[in-house]
Amino acid sequence: MTAQRILARQNLGPLFERIARDGRRILAPVRRGDRVAFEPVTRPDEVALDYVQTRTSAKSAVFPPYEPLLRFTLRGADVQADEPPPAAPPTVLFGVHPCDAASFATLAAVFTWDSPDPPFERKRANLTIIGLSCTRGDAYCFCTSVGGGPGDPRGSDILLTPLDDTHFLVEILTERGQDVAQLAGPLLEPHVGNGKEAALARIAPRFDARPLAAKLPALFNHPALWQEQSLRCLGCGACAFVCPTCTCFDITDERDRYHGVRLRCWDSCGLALFTLHASGHNPRTKQSERWRQRVMHKFAYQPERLGVLGCVGCGRCSRACPVDMNLAQHVQQLAETAV
């Protein structure tokens, strides 16, 4: 159903107005000092269109750092527990790069592979993704090693590619994209001319993630390999915090005298307490074992179990790492290690 159109950059403002009039909020990359973050916007001049990567990912739109699962009213032994009203306003996620757009397939695979997950599904159902192809990357980007690319349409409902300083190529990819295209109406002009290839960043592939799912389990019992890779890992969890596909969460209660809330919060397999039993037994006592779990889960277990790779090559984990561990470099080493 892909259709191609042209959008003049000066028409972004009217497009945002039409989206807002339709009752949808717009989340877009906004520059804040030395970082860029996804925030609600109303005007295109608030949006950083030239960013390489945001500090945190776009997953918060469907899986926020913490969200209530239940709210309690406590009156002694009398407890009322209610599901909170759904917080899922119709949203257009504007200007996410193809790596982030691709991450939503992994998120959906985890949250819906078996039982339903209303908090996730309600937000996802109300989300339209307008992607933005990358015209430049940096040394941390490795989308092309994990099946993606700077102009990869997967996950986007509409994909914009800046053809020059004044125009975007618009690819309308899904029914949800079609809905937004209808809102845009005459703002979208017919496209004649060249495709997007010339405008895209060049990201050289470093490894091929596809054969790794079959290969990695054979490297499980190579402790020296995992120890060497994780020797400087602090176990801080920053990599998981910024990761667009990390989904591990904790469920924890907070309360005061009369009210309480059951929260779902981000968690990480890299943290030392993640698997600790109440008895003191811990199935993964060493940081090297936790690092191995992180890599195996993303590149072997999830592909085998859920049919999705747990990495989109955005490079955030490596940019955020306080001790400069580099996932692409480490996985490349694993790909090159003889079994």
Place this chain on the structure above:
Amino acid sequence: MSTIATAAAPARRSPYTPYRMRIAKVTDEAPGVKTFRLEFVDPAEAAGFEFKAGQFGEYSVYGEGESTFCIASPPTRKGYIECTFRQVGRVTAALADRDEGDIIGFRGPYGNVFPIEDWHGKNLLFIAGGIALPPMRCVIWNCLDLRDRYRDVTIIYGARSVADLVYKHELAEWAARPDVNLYTTVDPGGQTPDWKGRVGFVPTVVEEVGPSAADTVAIVCGPPIMIKLTLPVLTRLGFQPENIFTTLENRMKCGVGKCGRCNVGKLYVCKDGPVFTFAQLRDLPPEY
């Protein structure tokens, strides 16, 4: 890879919203260990609730959090479920503070089941240590309530001390039954002057009892060290890994295969387990 039967998803509105359960009875089992009998506050929810031996749930005190325990009562006893827990952390401390009549939360049942229908006509050997008898008690009573379907039933149960043995009344009941062979033991030093059972560690007692592996299914549950030392004994007795079952107790939060905490290899203990044979565990990374 051995075949793993994944549990079917329970049909609920939100998988995170617990049933409201009334504590119908509290039993003090051992120092710090209690059993709660729980009844559904909403009769409609009770009517729609079914589970099988081996499944578990998330029990919660509102405002304090959730904790994961097996269902310790058998599905053959209708109208209630029971859980047995040791007070070790914030949630279990809050649970231990509840009284009969109080309301707590329960969501479940989760996980797969012990394949007790496959065991018809076989001998059953239960081996448990300490607080690991509760997950097995569900199966034991389930099989004893359908006693004619199984042949010899042997239970070997040990704890650190006489005080630490749980379900003391039921141990007495099993000891009195002619159709149950019960061997209780306590670790050396854990005996009292009037202790009539054995003194010694569980693996040693298994060796002394020397149950036959012929047509026998073994169910082993206990602390990792007990399991580690019991398995070689069972192997010497001729048990095949396919006929030795256990239930894993990886830490869990969601119970429905999303939160990632119980992930071992490509499996989720909450979905693909908690019940595994040792043949299945042999193919898994040793992260449990």
